[in-house]
Amino acid sequence: MQNDTALPIQISGLTKQYGDLYALNRVDLTVKSGEFLTLLGPSGSGKTTLLMAIAGFNRPDCGSIRFGDTEMILTPPHRRDVGMVFQSYALFPHMTVAENIGFPLKLRKVPPAVRTKKIEDALETVQLSGLGHRNIDQLSGGQRQRVALARAFVFAPRILLMDEPLSALDKKLRERMQIELKQLHRKLGVTTVYVTHDQREALTMSDRIAVINHGELIQVDNPEGIYNAPANEFVADFIGESTILPLQQSNGSLYYESQVVCPTPETNSSTYSLVIRPERLSLQKPDNADLLVFNGTVKESVYQGETVFVLITLDDSNEISVRYGTNAVSSTSQLEPDTRVDTFLRLSDVIVIPGTGQ
Amino acid sequence: MTVVADNTATNANALIRQRRREEWSVLSLAIPAALIIAFVVLLPVGWLFYLSFIGDDGQGTLEHYRKMIEYKSYYRVFITTFKVSILTTLICLALGYPLAYFLAQLPPRWAGFFMLAVLLPFWTSLLVRTYAWLVLLQRKGLLNEFAIDIGLWETPVKLVHNLTGTLIGMAHIMLPFLVLPLYNAMKKIDRDLMHAAANLGARPINAFWQIYFPLTMPGLVAGSLIVFVLCLGFYVTPAVLGGGRVVMVSTQITSILENQFNWGAASSLGVVLLVATIAVLFIAGRVFKLESALFGKG
Numbered sequence: 001m002q003n004d005t006a007l008p009i010q011i012s013g014l015t016k017q018y019g020d021l022y023a024l025n026r027v028d029l030t031v032k033s034g035e036f037l038t039l040l041g042p043s044g045s046g047k048t049t050l051l052m053a054i055a056g057f058n059r060p061d062c063g064s065i066r067f068g069d070t071e072m073i074l075t076p077p078h079r080r081d082v083g084m085v086f087q088s089y090a091l092f093p094h095m096t097v098a099e100n101i102g103f104p105l106k107l108r109k110v111p112p113a114v115r116t117k118k119i120e121d122a123l124e125t126v127q128l129s130g131l132g133h134r135n136i137d138q139l140s141g142g143q144r145q146r147v148a149l150a151r152a153f154v155f156a157p158r159i160l161l162m163d164e165p166l167s168a169l170d171k172k173l174r175e176r177m178q179i180e181l182k183q184l185h186r187k188l189g190v191t192t193v194y195v196t197h198d199q200r201e202a203l204t205m206s207d208r209i210a211v212i213n214h215g216e217l218i219q220v221d222n223p224e225g226i227y228n229a230p231a232n233e234f235v236a237d238f239i240g241e242s243t244i245l246p247l248q249q250s251n252g253s254l255y256y257e258s259q260v261v262c263p264t265p266e267t268n269s270s271t272y273s274l275v276i277r278p279e280r281l282s283l284q285k286p287d288n289a290d291l292l293v294f295n296g297t298v299k300e301s302v303y304q305g306e307t308v309f310v311l312i313t314l315d316d317s318n319e320i321s322v323r324y325g326t327n328a329v330s331s332t333s334q335l336e337p338d339t340r341v342d343t344f345l346r347l348s349d350v351i352v353i354p355g356t357g358q
Numbered sequence: 359m360t361v362v363a364d365n366t367a368t369n370a371n372a373l374i375r376q377r378r379r380e381e382w383s384v385l386s387l388a389i390p391a392a393l394i395i396a397f398v399v400l401l402p403v404g405w406l407f408y409l410s411f412i413g414d415d416g417q418g419t420l421e422h423y424r425k426m427i428e429y430k431s432y433y434r435v436f437i438t439t440f441k442v443s444i445l446t447t448l449i450c451l452a453l454g455y456p457l458a459y460f461l462a463q464l465p466p467r468w469a470g471f472f473m474l475a476v477l478l479p480f481w482t483s484l485l486v487r488t489y490a491w492l493v494l495l496q497r498k499g500l501l502n503e504f505a506i507d508i509g510l511w512e513t514p515v516k517l518v519h520n521l522t523g524t525l526i527g528m529a530h531i532m533l534p535f536l537v538l539p540l541y542n543a544m545k546k547i548d549r550d551l552m553h554a555a556a557n558l559g560a561r562p563i564n565a566f567w568q569i570y571f572p573l574t575m576p577g578l579v580a581g582s583l584i585v586f587v588l589c590l591g592f593y594v595t596p597a598v599l600g601g602g603r604v605v606m607v608s609t610q611i612t613s614i615l616e617n618q619f620n621w622g623a624a625s626s627l628g629v630v631l632l633v634a635t636i637a638v639l640f641i642a643g644r645v646f647k648l649e650s651a652l653f654g655k656g
Binding site: 055056057077079082083084086087088091092093094103151155 | 548551553554559560564572573
């Protein structure tokens with residue numbers, strides 16, 4: 001569902017310096033109307049600084065932030081009309097659940113009868129019907145999270161910002177809330193910017209992911225694009241598990257240990273590396289496919305339920321990590337340490353990135 | 359599963375004994391303090407209470423309390439005491455709230471420095487501070503001479519030996535008692551709450567009155583009560599800076615003892631002051647949920 005009032009966000013040249021450190025370095029980013037975009041990066045990467053800049057809580061050094069056609073860079077936070085879910089939830093402890101959710105409505109002079117109705121609707125949406133009279137300290141972590149969410153969208157903001165809203169929840173609840181947030185986003189259709197350092201969460205929830213590090217945007221793409229075609233070693237390493245091996249060049253092709261990987265891509269990089277996702281490797285030799293073969297000995301193997309995680313020392317002394325489906329392993333003795341194994345990678349699963357090679 | 363009888367459950371009795379021993383050892387830590395309170399507080403107060411019902415002839419009587427109702431002068435003393443205490447508390451609030459806010463906004467290093475400045479007077483003798491105010495405020499004191507020098511006023515203004523002087527001195531001495539709990543309450547307010555208020559559309563003034571101020575209430579109430587109660591029984595400063603013109607209960611007690619050597623009358627004043635103080639705390643406790651204000655979570 002497309003929300004008529006959803007607004008695109010256009011950020012250009014946004015820079016924020018703390019001393020010598022660039023928290024944001026000439027960031028250009030467009031969030032499409034109604035899109036769910038995740039800012040993904042390690043702590044200190046600048047993702048929260050960027051979100052806070054959109055909300056208006058910090059003052060960038062230069063650049064532009066536009067909601068639709070309107071320049072917002074000088075607009076104080078209370079006039080930006082964006083909903084925000086804080087990492088700490090930031091619920092007002094001296095107000096009840098209903099008063100918290102009603103706070104933005106009251107400020108907008110919504111008449112009491114309408115306000116009550118809207119609060120009830122919001123509570124229903126986040127599945128907390130009937131808890132309006134509760135105090136905040138009577139709620140569980142998951143319930144607080146929902147109240148924070150309800151308060152952020154109850155006044156129908158055209159943009160919703162979320163700062164690691166699920167990081168305080170336990171794993172099970174977090175995974176359920178991811179699905180619920182996604183459904184809620186679909187229902188509201190509001191332009192959403194979501195901040196997380198959890199790559200799995202980013203892959204699960206986003207329409208697009210913006211990977212950020214040292215204050216710079218590294219890559220902006222949909223989850224498949226980010227996972228299957230990482231732009232560089234940082235993205236390949238940060239999102240998903242991966243082994244990165246250097247490639248050799250000769251005669252317009254890239255080689256790994258005398259096996260042809262692919263033609264040299266036309267970029268201005270002089271070196272290339274091979275990125276291997278551990279689950280793409282297989283123990284059985286696939287039929288009718290062009291392959292790379294890796295010969296080595298098992299260094300360590302760990303049974304993890306649905307998969308077996310194996311570290312293999314290759315004969316060229318590089319190390320690769322592999323994840324085999326449990327049902328693809330005929331017997332555990334096959335993966336005892338010091339056993340010799342051959343493992344196969346289809347050329348169609350090969351990911352090549354610039355940099356780090358010889 | 360069958361329930362195993364208590365005494366046969368493995369180590370059950372030994373574990374219970376161990377727990378009891380620990381509970382007793384914790385309790386015993388409180389014994390010295392309990393003894394001190396018994397001898398230094400409860401016993402003398404009980405003695406005063408007893409004395410207040412003893413007449414000059416050594417017989418039991420309500421005479422002292424009757425006098426307190428009959429004589430207008432006693433009435434005036436109590437009014438003065440409450441007036442000075444309330445005014446001092448209000449002055450401390452007016453000065454202390456902005457000061458605490460300022461301290462709470464500072465980066466830790468600077469907050470430490472300014473906090474030291476607030477606390478420094480604490481480490482000086484009360485008497486010294488009071489006489490220092492006398493030096494500053496008297497007719498030919500520093501303040502008057504400076505004000506006349508720069509032409510603020512022409513003849514010396516009476517700043518001491520009256521209510522003004524008493525209030526100035528007391529407010530100065532009481533200020534830290536208000537600032538500390540207030541600062542503490544302000545420091546506990548999550549920055550995100552103020553961000554959230556702004557984000558939801560609250561102008562700074564709204565965010566302050568609807569979010570920040572209510573959250574500082576516990577500290578505000580605790581600090582004000584401490585100041586108010588301390589003021590009720592204050593002696594040195596009103597005696598010196600009031601110059602005999604500001605007669606509070608404590609000064610009155612002294613003069614009764616010095617002039618009439620009447621322990622009974624002095625004791626009855628003390629008892630009434632104590633009861634009034636307890637009443638104030640009780641009412642405040644009912645209205646403001648004092649336990650949560652003083653001891654955090656309620």
